[in-house]
Amino acid sequence: MSSKSLRGARIRAVILTLVSVIAALLIGVALLTDLPTRWGWRTDASPAVADHSEVADDDHAGHDHGGHSETESIELSPQARANLRLQTDTVKVGSFTRYVEVPGVVTQWPGQTHVSVTSPLTGVINAINVSRGELIKSGTPLFRLRLTHQDLVKTQETFLAKLGEMDVERREIERLSDVARSGAVAGKTLINRQYERDKLDAGLRAERQSLLLHGLTEEQIDRIEKTRTLIREVIVYAPILHDDQSLHHESLHDEAWKDSPSRETQLTAFQPPESPHPQHLDTSFLVTELEVRRGESVSAGQQLAQLSDYSRLLIEGHAFQRDGDLLRQAAATGAALQAIFEGSGEARETVQDLKVVYIGNEVGRESRSLPFYVGLDNEVERSEVRGDKRYVSWRYKPGQRLTVRLPETQLDNAIVVPKAAVAEEGPERFLFVQNGDHFDQVPVHVLSRDSVNVAIANDGQVWPGQTIAISGAHQLQMALKNQSGGAIDPHAGHNH
Incomplete structure (x- = not known):
């Protein structure tokens, strides 16, 4: 074989070898790219690279939270929501009234409740x-x-x-x-x-x-x-x-x-x-x-x-010296007071639009508190007929303990949410906005708060019409930190 023919054969062998190597590399890249899907490491529903070209079809379109970050969003199954007893509501803008709370007790109306026969x-x-x-x-x-x-x-x-x-x-x-x-x-x-x-x-x-x-x-x-x-x-x-x-x-x-x-x-x-x-x-x-x-x-x-008419009772509240001016102002202006009755578990009943009937004239020697009295309309909560006799149980009963709320200040153009809707971490305060089956953590500015509600600044962090979690914010915050691998603060979400 001539030298020229030998050189041509060598060139063809090199070319074939290069083609084989390139083909093997391409096949290897393809296999490695599809391997996580084949072996269950990743599903097609969770691509390695997010495709942002179809934002219009995304469940979270319109929510500028940068997708579902593990540090800012948590996914909840229907079972998890049921376990947390999670409640949601839409964001509304309105007025927030801050209340001062004092202890109270349901009492009879002297001269009217009881009648002697x-x-x-x-x-x-x-x-x-x-x-x-x-x-x-x-x-x-x-x-x-x-x-x-x-x-x-x-x-x-x-x-x-x-x-x-x-x-x-x-x-x-x-x-x-x-x-x-x-x-x-x-x-x-x-x-x-x-x-x-x-x-x-x-x-x-x-x-x-x-x-x-x-x-x-x-x-x-x-x-x-x-x-x-x-x-x-x-x-x-x-x-x-x-x-x-x-x-x-x-x-x-x-x-x-x-x-x-x-x-x-x-x-x-x-x-x-x-x-x-x-x-x-x-x-x-x-x-x-x-x-x-x-x-x-x-x-x-x-x-x-003794016959008793429990249809109209009084709430005897006890205001302390620092609350005296607030109480007198509420009585003079006819301001609407609230009464909160504690129920079983975390259940609470709030009675609205109560008015001060009169303020006492003596300060308790031991309690150092000034008594005042608020009218309370009662209703029958249970009735039972036995033969020709009817037995009833009234909703509110003398001796029942409660909390009386005196209005103090009012803020307009605020987002009012229940206290359980706000999570805390250091100086930060968060709401959880529902985003499909996820809840996104959104930092907010708290303007004022009391033991029941919190006033959030209407600054665009959340807006009317959005759905937020109004309960379980502390549990969501703990789960979010656990999901992101951060240390769990046992006091996170608690207001001390």
């Missing part, structure tokens, strides 16, 4: 028609009382005797009037009998007043006069509450009880005696105390039961 006469309790805890209406029969008071019996006897004498005197006057027309009897005799009638009439009026003072009513006295029988039993009814908050009590003869076909009819269809004040309130009372037993002897004026 007393025995109008001395006697023996024959029947008790209500039970403790029962809700009753005004005019409901409460007790049946058998009279034993000797003075009352004697007064009734005297009244009956004078009624008989009056009947005799009237008949005699009628007889003498007929005889006097014929001239058989002098007119002086007729006049004397008329004087005697007038004296008996005056005595009857006095006896009527005496019976009224003993506790009988006009209707009962009229019944005695009509039937000429003594009253042996009376029924004590629940008082009627008038529009001026005054009470009217009535007791009726036992025939009113016997006329009803059944006790159920008596309780549901009973019409109480006509009140001298036509305007009265349809009030319900709760039987909170029963002081007597059947067969017990009671005296006039003795308390038989």
